[in-house]
Amino acid sequence: MPMSGQQATLASPFRLGDRAYLAWATVATAYAIAFLQRVSPQSVSLSFMHDFHTDAAGAAMLASSYFWGYTLMQIPAGLLVDRYGVKRVVLLSMAASSIGSAAFALAPSLFDVFIARLVVACGDALVFTALLKLVAQNFSDERFGFMSGISQVSGYLGGVLATTPLAAAVTGFGWRACFIFILALRVSPSGKRLDSAA
Numbered sequence: 628m629p630m631s632g633q634q635a636t637l638a639s640p641f642r643l644g645d646r647a648y649l650a651w652a653t654v655a656t657a658y659a660i661a662f663l664q665r666v667s668p669q670s671v672s673l674s675f676m677h678d679f680h681t682d683a684a685g686a687a688m689l690a691s692s693y694f695w696g697y698t699l700m701q702i703p704a705g706l707l708v709d710r711y712g713v714k715r716v717v718l719l720s721m722a723a724s725s726i727g728s729a730a731f732a733l734a735p736s737l738f739d740v741f742i743a744r745l746v747v748a749c750g751d752a753l754v755f756t757a758l759l760k761l762v763a764q765n766f767s768d769e770r771f772g773f774m775s776g777i778s779q780v781s782g783y784l785g786g787v788l789a790t791t792p793l794a795a796a797v798t799g800f801g802w803r804a805c806f807i808f809i810l811a812l813r814v815s816p817s818g819k820r821l822d823s824a825a
Contacts, residue, residue: 647765654717654758655778659785660812661724661751663793665693666786670794671802678802679737692741696748704756713761716753723750725813732806755782 668675672686679685708716727747734740755778762774796805 650713650765651758651761651774651778654713654754654761655781657717657721657813658754658758658778659781659788660809661720661754662782662785663789663809664724664728664747664751665697666789667793668693670789671797671805674797674802675740679740681737685737688737689740689744692744693748693751696745697752700749700752701756704753707753708757708760713757713764716757720750720753720757721813723747723753725750725810728806728810728813732803732810 668686668690672683672689675689676682676686704716707719724747727743727745727750730743731740731747734743758778759775762771762778766774793805796808800808
């Protein structure tokens with residue numbers, strides 16, 4: 628039975644709201660994974676040093692490579708989101724981060740590790756800017772502060788996962804297997820959930 632005009636008007640915002648929250652959850656999850664990647668060296672450093680026969684300087688290089696890529700991409704991130712929109716930029720981010728995660732998990736040398744982490748960081752640097760743009764586009768001014776706040780929280784949850792849970796997983800399965808798993812999380816189907824972010 629077709630809906631009356633009034634019923635359609637009442638139903639439409641609800642459906643739009645559902646799509647907006649689903650798109651937000653998808654990008655927020657990508658941001659949580661990005662934050663996990665950012666702080667993960669503290670949990671993998673011992674295994675990393677053992678596998679590559681390096682010292683604390685090598686582990687520091689692992690951490691610093693991420694921040695070089697992240698810093699270099701901050702201004703381009705805003706320009707890309709403004710020009711191409713949230714959906715395209717987030718999909719580009721996920722693709723770059725997935726390639727970097729795979730390269731990191733399979734890296735045979737310290738130089739390869741540095742390049743892989745640089746690629747991961749360049750992808751991850753796009754996510755938070757895209758997330759804020761998504762919030763600004765899809766939520767009212769009255770909800771912007773709240774949604775921005777919980778967007779930050781999603782990142783910190785990723786940071787929490789990068790501590791004891793990741794350290795336990797690295798002990799049980801090895802750091803390479805853990806980053807293959809992170810790669811699998813990144814490439815899970817998400818394009819349709821970003822439809823409202825286009």
